[in-house]
Amino acid sequence: QVQLQESGPGLVKPSETLSLTCNVSGYSISSGYYWTWIRQPPGKGLEWIGAIFHTGSTYYNPSLESRVSISVEVSKNQFSLHLSSVTAADTAVYYCAREAGISPFDSWGQGNMVTVSS
């Protein structure tokens, strides 16, 4: 059974870059699926950030596209999120998830809380 686990710092300074990694176990990233990042500000709803296919094709939310980059490292079976020029508005729980393409998110990580503060 696939498992996803986010890792990364819990505190990032304003204007810096937020970087998170999602380690995937129980399934090979190179076998398919779109590997996704979703975030949830405290007490608020869910926002799709973007996704990457194992080939490296990426899809981003236009609202974040100028600041976001998602990459994949097939050899390590993991993918990463980089969000630049962060502000307090980027404070959220960041989830990695999996979807098959125009599909529901069928597996989620437990989430990584990131606070943007000096």
Added chain:
Amino acid sequence: EIVLTQSPDFLSVTPKEKVTITCRASQSIGSSLHWYQQKPDQSPKLLIKYGFQSISGVPSRFRGSGSGTDFILIINSLEAEDAATYYCHQSSSLPFTFGPGTKVEIK
């Protein structure tokens, strides 16, 4: 961007009652509508996919219906463990979007 609206925002319900949550899309999304349950401090869990399709391991009291722009999630005979926030999500077109959520409280 497709906007999803949910109603109600909040429900306070007695165990064994029936719960109905609606999700409306700003344009037709066919059957590309999915429902998730999120309990406090947990990640969302997929409950129903493509409007009505059940998910292995999810209790049968959770039912979905609808297509086009209007969708419904029904929880038959609510149990205490169903206290959570429920979100709809559309995968019809990018960017994928979620509804604002419906919080279900147990009386």
